[in-house]
Amino acid sequence: MSLLTASKIGKNFGGVVALNNVSLTVEKGEIVGMIGPNGSGKTTFINNLSGIYSPTAGNFIFNDEDITGFEAHVITGKGISRTFQNLRVFPNISVLENILIGLHCKIDISLWDVYLRFLKTRKIEARAREKAMKVLAIANLTDSHDTLAKNLPYGKQRLLEICRAIVSDPYLLLLDEPCAGMNPVEMDDLADFIKILQKRGITVFVIEHNMRFIMSVAERIIVLANGLKFAEGTPTQIQNDKKVQAIYLGDEGDL
Amino acid sequence: MKNTIIEQKKPFNDLKNTKFKSVLSLAKNKKGLFVLLTLVCILLPNMMTNMYYLGIINYMILYSILCMGLNLILGYAGLLSLGHAAFYGLGGYATAILITRYGFGFLPAMIISGIIALLFGMLLGLPTRKVRGDYFCLLTIAFGEIFRLVAQAWIGFTNGAMGIVGIPIPNILGWSIRTEVDFYYLGLMLLAFTYFTLSLLVHSRFGRAFIAIREDELAASVMGINTAVYKIIVFGIGCFYAGLAGSYLAVYQTTITPSNFRLEESCLMIIMVIVGGMGSLLAPIAGVIVMTLATEYFRGIAEYRMLIIGVIMVVVLLFRPQGIFGTSAFKG
Numbered sequence: 154m155s156l157l158t159a160s161k162i163g164k165n166f167g168g169v170v171a172l173n174n175v176s177l178t179v180e181k182g183e184i185v186g187m188i189g190p191n192g193s194g195k196t197t198f199i200n201n202l203s204g205i206y207s208p209t210a211g212n213f214i215f216n217d218e219d220i221t222g223f224e225a226h227v228i229t230g231k232g233i234s235r236t237f238q239n240l241r242v243f244p245n246i247s248v249l250e251n252i253l254i255g256l257h258c259k260i261d262i263s264l265w266d267v268y269l270r271f272l273k274t275r276k277i278e279a280r281a282r283e284k285a286m287k288v289l290a291i292a293n294l295t296d297s298h299d300t301l302a303k304n305l306p307y308g309k310q311r312l313l314e315i316c317r318a319i320v321s322d323p324y325l326l327l328l329d330e331p332c333a334g335m336n337p338v339e340m341d342d343l344a345d346f347i348k349i350l351q352k353r354g355i356t357v358f359v360i361e362h363n364m365r366f367i368m369s370v371a372e373r374i375i376v377l378a379n380g381l382k383f384a385e386g387t388p389t390q391i392q393n394d395k396k397v398q399a400i401y402l403g404d405e406g407d408l
Numbered sequence: 409m410k411n412t413i414i415e416q417k418k419p420f421n422d423l424k425n426t427k428f429k430s431v432l433s434l435a436k437n438k439k440g441l442f443v444l445l446t447l448v449c450i451l452l453p454n455m456m457t458n459m460y461y462l463g464i465i466n467y468m469i470l471y472s473i474l475c476m477g478l479n480l481i482l483g484y485a486g487l488l489s490l491g492h493a494a495f496y497g498l499g500g501y502a503t504a505i506l507i508t509r510y511g512f513g514f515l516p517a518m519i520i521s522g523i524i525a526l527l528f529g530m531l532l533g534l535p536t537r538k539v540r541g542d543y544f545c546l547l548t549i550a551f552g553e554i555f556r557l558v559a560q561a562w563i564g565f566t567n568g569a570m571g572i573v574g575i576p577i578p579n580i581l582g583w584s585i586r587t588e589v590d591f592y593y594l595g596l597m598l599l600a601f602t603y604f605t606l607s608l609l610v611h612s613r614f615g616r617a618f619i620a621i622r623e624d625e626l627a628a629s630v631m632g633i634n635t636a637v638y639k640i641i642v643f644g645i646g647c648f649y650a651g652l653a654g655s656y657l658a659v660y661q662t663t664i665t666p667s668n669f670r671l672e673e674s675c676l677m678i679i680m681v682i683v684g685g686m687g688s689l690l691a692p693i694a695g696v697i698v699m700t701l702a703t704e705y706f707r708g709i710a711e712y713r714m715l716i717i718g719v720i721m722v723v724v725l726l727f728r729p730q731g732i733f734g735t736s737a738f739k740g
Contacts, residue, residue: 203630229632243623245737253613254620258632260613264641267612268605274612301736321632 156181156216156356157202157325163210164194164201164380171197172208173380179325184347184357186371188364188391190400194380195360196238199327203235204228216324230258234318235327238360242314244303248294251302252285255317288320292346308339315346319355326350328359332366344370368392376400449596453589462588466660468693468700469595470653473602475680475692477649482678483686483734484610485642486622488545491532491552493673495525495647498555499654500664504572505565507658514578514585518655525651526644533640549671556669571665578659591660598656602649606689609645618642619687622737679717683724685734694732 155178164172172194179185187195201208204225212221220228234255243251260281266274289295292312297305302313311331318326328347332340340363347357347370361367367374368388376384376391378400384391391397456462478492502521506512512520532551539547559566566572578585578594585594609615617638620628629635658664676699684695699717706716724731730738 205626205630224634225626225629226632226634229630235630237627241624241627243620243627245623245735246619250616250619254616254628254631254633257613257617257620262613264614267608267614271608278612317631 161211189377232324234323481646485618491548494552494555495650497669499651503655522651526648529647530644533643559666685731687735691733
């Protein structure tokens with residue numbers, strides 16, 4: 154039984170067909186990559202999966218549960234976390250506070266507890282802080298825990314966003330173009346980081362343009378073009394696929 | 409004999425010096441500063457001779473409570489509400505009616521007024537799902553105006569434009585609150601209550617959720633925060649304090665009229681929050697102090713009062729948009 158099964162996903166925006174009959178599975182513990190030219194529907198796919206949009210057709214089954222059309226905050230509660238293509242850290246608060254917001258679902262404090270059960274609240278908050286610091290340690294961000302997120306260098310902000318997504322121990326992590334704006338060294342570090350996440354039991358689904366990155370990180374690749382699933386296979390198979398090469402001709406994607 | 413008198417004076421001088429020094433050193437450490445401030449607050453009325461000035465301080469305490477509640481909505485959650493005075497007036501009317509018409513005691517009336525303001529505040533949080541940004545702000549203005557017009561028109565219940573008069577002296581467990589000094593201590597207790605409860609809230613995951621909504625609502629929802637519900641919560645809680653303040657106003661002024669709901673009142677509160685600083689718990693108090701002192705100083709030239717208020721706001725927005733003590737989130 155797969156961790157995630159997407160069946161015949163379709164998404165229309167008015168007259169525009171962004172996704173058309175896309176079906177795929179993600180197995181537990183995998184690192185799956187999704188590639189495709191600009192406008193092929195990759196981000197739309199993740200937006201539909203994470204609950205920002207509702208698919209017009211098809212469904213998503215996650216951990217044996219139909220999560221199609223659920224709201225974003227509910228889907229996060231089910232164990233799917235994501236990052237954004239255009240980086241959405243919370244700029245004016247510290248790195249640590251960003252991570253703590255990532256733990257929102259896991260901090261079991263009600264309003265009642267806030268006002269009337271100080272000891273319980275203090276204990277749970279302390280535990281949350283410990284967990285947050287542990288995650289920062291894995292990403293080597295401990296020294297910056299008090300820095301405002303907007304004052305971090307770009308590469309570290311990207312890392313922060315990923316840390317914020319994993320602190321709640323999700324089953325599935327969706328990364329939307331995590332390499333955008335990174336230099337090759339940062340990309341290699343990120344690839345290593347993703348492999349560490351896999352060892353910790355997190356299943357990863359990555360959208361990326363950068364071929365070298367995807368080939369080094371993904372175990373299986375799905376190719377999207379014009380809203381349709383175009384091809385699927387191992388990195389080597391995809392690299393050698395003439396049809397895939399053809400759809401990238403004339404595009405900025407480097408092969 | 410001369411020697412003994414001089415000798416007697418010396419130890420007293422030494423004592424005075426050491427007392428003064430120990431007070432100063434107390435001020436240097438944070439906890440000490442807190443103790444010092446508490447002492448000053450408690451002893452303040454004894455140091456005042458002119459009750460008019462204590463009246464101004466009471467006015468400032470009242471607005472501090474209002475603005476700290478508004479700061480939760482505007483500074484922490486980033487929601488612009490120009491209808492805050494509606495809940496202030498609602499609390500006032502609720503207390504006035506409960507006391508004069510149904511014989512409630514002051515304390516129960518105040519608590520119920522807070523709850524009524526909280527419930528209506530939650531109502532204001534509802535449309536944020538469908539209505540955003542500038543349009544939502546217009547909605548809050550409309551909300552405020554509706555309350556004021558209902559208070560004016562529903563003569564049978566609210567006594568219309570005349571308002572409710574003759575609200576009796578409040579009594580809490582035997583303590584009659586009648587003088588400026590009594591109201592000072594009542595106000596101070598309410599302010600302390602406001603500060604401590606807000607502090608608990610903003611340092612919890614709820615406070616962080618409000619901040620997340622302000623910073624990036626989409627990202628906040630992806631963090632698992634039900635933004636629609638949290639906006640309703642923040643309005644409810646922020647308006648609760650407005651209700652308490654309104655309750656205080658009712659017994660302080662002994663009257664409540666629809667003019668307590670005016671849009672100008674809401675605007676003044678917003679200006680105080682902006683000037684004092686948004687997103688930081690005690691910052692609005694700075695704004696309250698600045699604006700109150702400014703309007704007091706220019707009381708003689710009443711027509712220019714509004715001009716002064718406007719000028720101060722423009723200056724703040726130009727040179728320090730986050731306000732005196734605000735967080736960098738509002739730097740522009």
